[in-house]
Amino acid sequence: MKTTPPSAIIIGAGFTGCALAYDLAQRGFAVMVVERGELASGTSGRTHGLLHSGARYCVTDAEAAIECIQENIILRRIAKQCIEYxxxxxxxxxxxxxxxxxxxxxxxxxxxxxxxxxxxxxxxxxxxxxxxxxxxxxxxxxxAFDPLRLAMAFAASARQHGAKFNTFFDVVGFLRDGQGKICGVSAINRHSGKPVDFHADITVNATGAWAGKVAEFAGVTVPVxxxxxxxxxxxxxxxxxxxxxxxxxxxxxxxxxxxxxxxxxxxxxxxxxxxxxxxxxxxxxxxxxxxxxxxxxxxxxxxxxxxxxxxxxxGGMMSGRSLSRTFKCYDHQTDEGINGLVTVTGGKATTCRAMAEKTADLVCQKLGWQRVCETAQYPLADYHLYYQANEAAA
Ligand SMILES: Cc1cc2nc3c(=O)[nH]c(=O)nc-3n(C[C@H](O)[C@H](O)[C@H](O)COP(=O)(O)OP(=O)(O)OC[C@H]3O[C@@H](n4cnc5c(N)ncnc54)[C@H](O)[C@@H]3O)c2cc1C
Missing domain, CATH: 3.30.9.10 (D-Amino Acid Oxidase, subunit A, domain 2)
Structure with a gap:
């Protein structure tokens, strides 16, 4: 069993990346988020803002519907500041x-x-x-939920547990150690144009609709x-x-x-x-x-x-509205023999906390780190605190 706290890079600061940063930081990881824009500048900042009850999917996609109602109940409890009931x-x-x-x-x-x-x-x-x-x-x-507040509340909670947010860093490749294991990312600082490397025990690709494109940098396929x-x-x-x-x-x-x-x-x-x-x-x-x-x-x-x-x-063989609204975590070691990289994508804003929990469970299991998820138990930090907590290291 591992005793020194592990480190993780999360690529992407949408709902999924912010919720995952909170979950892993709360489990004791040293977390670095690397995002090419601002917080929620991908799909999360331009979502409709419905905290789904799951009823929209109850006939056509029961798995997603059940995830939605379970998370709807949890978010009502932990994210009151972001929700209109x-x-x-x-x-x-x-x-x-x-x-x-x-x-x-x-x-x-x-x-x-x-x-x-x-x-x-x-x-x-x-x-x-x-x-x-x-x-x-x-x-x-x-x-109804406020998209920016939701992302910021997860990010503020992550920061309270020591996570660092590196915004305006565009990930352009992965770093490998002598055994071929992924040990970090190369990024470009979008303010200065300078290249920067970030190192960690594990990297999670949480880039939503861009997950396939980012996975390609490691030579793996994600059917998003x-x-x-x-x-x-x-x-x-x-x-x-x-x-x-x-x-x-x-x-x-x-x-x-x-x-x-x-x-x-x-x-x-x-x-x-x-x-x-x-x-x-x-x-x-x-x-x-x-x-x-x-x-x-x-x-x-x-x-x-x-x-x-x-x-x-x-994606699968289906398309458009017949694609499920559920999510998936990919362990690229099991699937393609690439160690050190996990991808999480799919899902809904409503289910971002559950996506983070499943992904963090997989990351902990891979690294032999035994800490359980507690994100469903406590209210998220005040979203304003995102801008008051510690500044990014890079
Ligand atoms: C039209 C529409 C309406 C929706 N309405 C709802 C709704 O009402 N309720 C609901 O629950 N869900 C809704 N959803 C779904 C929900 O918005 C998404 O599931 C969610 O926002 C995805 O979050 P994410 O963090 O996975 O992805 P994103 O928010 O897209 O985050 C990915 C991040 O990765 C970053 N990134 C990409 N490439 C790189 C790179 N190379 N380097 C660094 N960073 C990178 C991007 O900038 C982005 O910020 C809707 C979606 C759409 C499209």
Whole structure:
């Protein structure tokens, strides 16, 4: 059994990298996060912000739905500062939606998601802006979270346990020792343009939609499919609750209140390159139409903006919406004989803590370090503390 604390490099400071930094630092690792931009400058800073109850996936992707409800309950406890506890409705707009209701009701129950069928009258009293033609409504424990606060709260907690965040360092390769084991990364300081090497016992690739590209630097394959979606924000908050269309996951099926705005999302298509994804006007138009179906007054409310980012979905033979929203850890020693490197990708913002826990368990097992995860037990540090804690070493 190892007695001196091990060290870890985490590439990427999205939700996954920040949650993992906290988990490993809390287990006693010396943690260095290496991120090519600012915190949450990848997909995490441009997410929709729905703390999923899991109901969206209960029929088509039960594994992801169960992960979501379990983590929804934990994040409500540890990340109160980031969450608006507003709840969510699933509403039927036509006969096809009504036809989905029995499978939905069964699905939420199978996945352990609390659900209440409520009368149309009650739903409209609670949410007067809703389409008055809705045919039925179910209430579930959805919520809205603030993406930046969530990433910063995990990062602040990591820093309190000694983790160092090296932002604006672009990882361009891996370092190897005499046995070919990965013992760190080479990066470029994006401020100075100078190369820098970071050394550690283990490196975790937590680069989301870029995980495949970064894994290639080590000559290994990660079947991640960058799967973007557009979000359209409106200048008025039109509902208190999250409004979901009662149907299988589809384009424009979630309308989320975010502070004083309403945000409709999203689409789903695949790209090769996650770095620059244009916002397509036809998708914005489609979102606008779908939003107005749920809340008719949105037809005439000014759009505040449209933005796009890519989900890191695990690829297989399937594509698009049929790809699971669950996550996967890859031990590249078992899979490809490359020691010292682990990749974690896939998943959801809602499940980032669980992704971190599974990855940290694997890292501890590989290094013979016996510490258990405690991240579900304690509230996260105040997110403001991210900027007040110790500065990066590099
Ligand atoms: C349109 C859309 C809507 C979504 N809505 C929701 C939602 O409502 N609720 C929910 O739970 N989930 C949602 N998700 C999913 C969620 O946003 C993602 O699963 C999550 O943000 C992924 O986090 P991550 O840390 O794995 O990846 P990222 O946030 O992308 O982090 C990866 C980081 O790696 C960095 N990086 C990449 N390459 C390098 C390199 N060479 N060197 C150094 N750093 C590098 C990037 O800059 C980035 O910061 C949504 C996703 C999309 C696309």
């Amino acid at each position: 507003n709840g969510g409705y699933f509403v039927a707009l036509d006969d096809a939606d009504l036809g989905y209701a029995p499978a939905f009701f069964q699905g939420v129950q199978n996945c352990g998601i609390p659900v209440d069928e409520i009368s149309v009258k009650r739903a409209l009293e609670a949410e007067p802006a809703l389409n008055p033609k809705i045919l039925t409504a179910f209430q579930v424990p959805d919520a 499919r960058p799967t973007p979606g557009v979000m359209v924000a409106y200048e008025k908050r039109v509902t208190t609750r999250v409004i979901n269309r009662l149907c299988e996951p589809d384009d424009g099926d979630i309308l989320l209140p975010q502070r004083r705005m309403a945000v409709i999302g999203t689409t789903s298509f695949e790209v090769e390159e996650a770095d620059y994804i244009p916002v397509y006007p036809d998708q914005v138009k489609q979102m606008h139409q779908r939003a107005a179906l749920l809340v008719p007054e949105l037809e005439n409310i000014k759009m505040r903006g449209a933005y796009m980012s890519a989900r890191p979905l695990i």
